[in-house]
Amino acid sequence: MFSKILIANRGEIALRILRACRTLGVGAVVAYSEADREGLAAQLADEAICIGPADARHSYLSASAVVSAAVVTGCDAIHPGYGFLSEDEDFADVVRAHGLTFIGPPAEVLANFASKEATRRLLGAHGLPTIPGSGMLRDEAHALEEAERIGYPVLIKPSAGGGGRGMRLVRTERELDSCFKLSRSEAKAAFGDDSLYLEKFLDDNRHVEIQVAVDRFGAAIHLGDRDCSVQRRHQKLIEETPSPALSEAARQELADRAVKAVVAAGYENLGTLEFLVDASGEAFFIEINCRIQVEHPITELCTGVDLVALQIKIAAGEPLGMTQADVVSRGHAIEFRILAEDPAKDFRPGAGQVEAYLAPGGPGVRMDSHLYPGYDIPSYYDSLLGKLCVWAPDRAGAIARGDAALRELLVDGVTTNIELHRAILANQIFIDGKVTTNLLDRVGSAPFVTASSR
Amino acid sequence: MPDQAESANPGGTDREQGLRSRRDREAIARLADDLLPALIAKLAASGLGEIEVREGGWKARLRKPAMSEEVRRNAARAADGHAGHGIATRGAAGHGRPEERERRSHPEEDVAEEPGRIAAKSPAVGIYHPRRDLVVGMRVRSGERIGFVDVLGVRQDVVAPVDGLIGSSLEEAGEAVEYGQDLVGIELPEPSADAETGRPVRDAAAVAGNA
Numbered sequence: 001m002f003s004k005i006l007i008a009n010r011g012e013i014a015l016r017i018l019r020a021c022r023t024l025g026v027g028a029v030v031a032y033s034e035a036d037r038e039g040l041a042a043q044l045a046d047e048a049i050c051i052g053p054a055d056a057r058h059s060y061l062s063a064s065a066v067v068s069a070a071v072v073t074g075c076d077a078i079h080p081g082y083g084f085l086s087e088d089e090d091f092a093d094v095v096r097a098h099g100l101t102f103i104g105p106p107a108e109v110l111a112n113f114a115s116k117e118a119t120r121r122l123l124g125a126h127g128l129p130t131i132p133g134s135g136m137l138r139d140e141a142h143a144l145e146e147a148e149r150i151g152y153p154v155l156i157k158p159s160a161g162g163g164g165r166g167m168r169l170v171r172t173e174r175e176l177d178s179c180f181k182l183s184r185s186e187a188k189a190a191f192g193d194d195s196l197y198l199e200k201f202l203d204d205n206r207h208v209e210i211q212v213a214v215d216r217f218g219a220a221i222h223l224g225d226r227d228c229s230v231q232r233r234h235q236k237l238i239e240e241t242p243s244p245a246l247s248e249a250a251r252q253e254l255a256d257r258a259v260k261a262v263v264a265a266g267y268e269n270l271g272t273l274e275f276l277v278d279a280s281g282e283a284f285f286i287e288i289n290c291r292i293q294v295e296h297p298i299t300e301l302c303t304g305v306d307l308v309a310l311q312i313k314i315a316a317g318e319p320l321g322m323t324q325a326d327v328v329s330r331g332h333a334i335e336f337r338i339l340a341e342d343p344a345k346d347f348r349p350g351a352g353q354v355e356a357y358l359a360p361g362g363p364g365v366r367m368d369s370h371l372y373p374g375y376d377i378p379s380y381y382d383s384l385l386g387k388l389c390v391w392a393p394d395r396a397g398a399i400a401r402g403d404a405a406l407r408e409l410l411v412d413g414v415t416t417n418i419e420l421h422r423a424i425l426a427n428q429i430f431i432d433g434k435v436t437t438n439l440l441d442r443v444g445s446a447p448f449v450t451a452s453s454r
Numbered sequence: 455m456p457d458q459a460e461s462a463n464p465g466g467t468d469r470e471q472g473l474r475s476r477r478d479r480e481a482i483a484r485l486a487d488d489l490l491p492a493l494i495a496k497l498a499a500s501g502l503g504e505i506e507v508r509e510g511g512w513k514a515r516l517r518k519p520a521m522s523e524e525v526r527r528n529a530a531r532a533a534d535g536h537a538g539h540g541i542a543t544r545g546a547a548g549h550g551r552p553e554e555r556e557r558r559s560h561p562e563e564d565v566a567e568e569p570g571r572i573a574a575k576s577p578a579v580g581i582y583h584p585r586r587d588l589v590v591g592m593r594v595r596s597g598e599r600i601g602f603v604d605v606l607g608v609r610q611d612v613v614a615p616v617d618g619l620i621g622s623s624l625e626e627a628g629e630a631v632e633y634g635q636d637l638v639g640i641e642l643p644e645p646s647a648d649a650e651t652g653r654p655v656r657d658a659a660a661v662a663g664n665a
Contacts, residue, residue, distance in 0.1 A: 034634060049579060049632045050579070050632040050635070051579045051632070051633055052578070052633045053633070053634075059633075064578075064608070065578060065579055065605070065633070067606060068578070068579050068580045068605045068606050069579045069632075071606065072579065072581060072631075098606065
């Protein structure tokens with residue numbers, strides 16, 4: 001096991017990793033930017049070090065600053081959290097070159113799975129059903145040709161992208177023609193790579209993902225699925241496990257195939273395989289996330305497995321320490337992403353001082369948040385304030401606990417989406433477990449916003 | 455700007471001369487009302503020793519006479535070893551690995567928050583190496599390199615933020631430092647100090663870094 005881990009992230013996930021380190025009895029150093037000096041992780045850590053200015057390019061995204069911080073503080077491993085450098089194979093390589101361990105898949109594994117298009121082909125070859133799509137697009141003519149073959153509507157997707165950024169839905173030849181160049185320049189600006197590919201767009205789809213863990217010795221388990229269909233503009237808002245979209249048999253089959261495919265493809269450490277599930281219940285693999293996911297707590301609530309601790313152990317070269325038979329998923333869990341966004345003002349992100357903060361409690365309630373009264377939310381980063389997760393023996397119970405906890409959660413000083421969550425929970429489509437990824441964007445958030453302001 | 459010159463116009467006997475003196479008065483009024491307060495505020499906030507502004511045939515130059523009491527106090531506290539805001543790491547002996555976090559439980563010790571304190575700051579997280587010839591009282595110019603921080607073998611310059619005299623060294627050579635950390639105190643020269651010799655101004659007991 002490691003002696004000391006540098007936590008190269010911020011917000012709630014930095015705190016989550018700090019907690020895992022303490023549980024494991026491993027030392028931890030929180031690396032923070034100037035804007036996060038007052039962040040809870042930096043405040044609670046036994047040791048913290050400022051790695052750069054607020055601009056993430058010179059702090060959380062600076063490989064040299066992060067690795068230098070780890071070296072001078074005597075760390076032997078770096079946990080990148082999610083986002084920032086978490087899936088950057090070059091960073092993982094630099095970390096290793098300095099004699100440190102990157103907590104995540106090894107650099108060459110990250111490199112193998114860096115391209116979404118290549119990953120689909122790789123895992124498709126190892127038995128995962130994939131969504132019809134194109135190869136890497138050469139030019140506009142090639143794009144039009146491929147779209148014709150796949151059939152409209154299609155999504156234009158940047159190969160290096162993530163989190164829905166740079167994605168575009170086109171329904172006609174003309175739309176594709178007018179969007180192609182723009183998508184290319186956006187991808188270049190956002191990811192430094194303008195490779196694009198096309199994917200068949202399933203109008204009423206569900207987003208279901210399978211959590212897997214593979215150790216260095218090729219032993220692997222899955223930890224069930226998560227349904228992330230409640231999205232707004234491709235950003236996940238509410239996640240739950242198990243998915244109401246899959247039957248028990250379908251879930252089992254999908255998870256088994258996912259585990260077999262990643263082992264065959266040489267994957268290592270925690271991973272999340274994302275699938276789109278169409279109206280008939282058929283699942284198509286779309287991408288793999290080679291990091292800890294924002295929504296990992298709901299899996300922890302149902303399985304009792306500490307995923308961050310497991311991730312650290314695997315990176316340290318330890319065996320999984322459990323088999324598939326040991327993983328028992330009980331009950332139902334839901335996560336609500338609490339965001340500093342104003343639903344009434346087109347979800348404009350907010351910043352400012354948290355005047356009051358009170359986390360909810362009670363049976364089956366877990367709040368992962370870096371908020372505290374008096375905390376100044378910096379405007380430089382994402383708007384995630386925390387994750388409210390609830391567990392109950394069944395889905396109806398989880399919805400009831402979710403609503404009670406959302407009513408109890410108090411965040412004063414900044415506008416949040418707490419009431420929007422309550423409106424979604426009260427909506428019949430959600431109660432029936434029939435939300436599709438396009439729901440909020442198709443009907444618009446307005447009905448929910450109106451309902452939430454009552 | 456309120457046109458105070460209009461009412462101040464005495465209405466001279468010679469028309470041309472009157473116009474010129476009126477223009478002068480207007481310019482002086484503008485200086486006093488508009489420019490000077492802004493310049494004074496800028497000078498106070500900047501930590502610069504001198505500011506000069508030219509416009510047309512007019513020139514205004516402001517010079518800080520000496521260190522304010524506040525700057526003196528802060529410099530003295532810095533010399534006493536108060537690490538200041540944001541220094542989360544303390545170097546251990548030798549290789550200089552910060553082993554423990556300094557808890558900022560005493561907000562009144564947050565000296566960097568106070569105006570007037572001047573120090574050369576670390577440009578990056580790494581190992582600090584002051585310039586070998588650095589001594590207390592040495593005169594440095596704004597932008598002058600006074601050391602470097604080694605970031606994984608790449609040197610990043612530590613520069614003096616203002617013209618002044620090298621004061622106390624806040625960090626030793628070979629110590630691990632974080633981004634933005636105060637490394638060397640810079641003192642503004644006393645008016646009586648001889649500019650040519652760069653004679654130490656006060657509190658010369660503290661020895662700069664790697665002298």
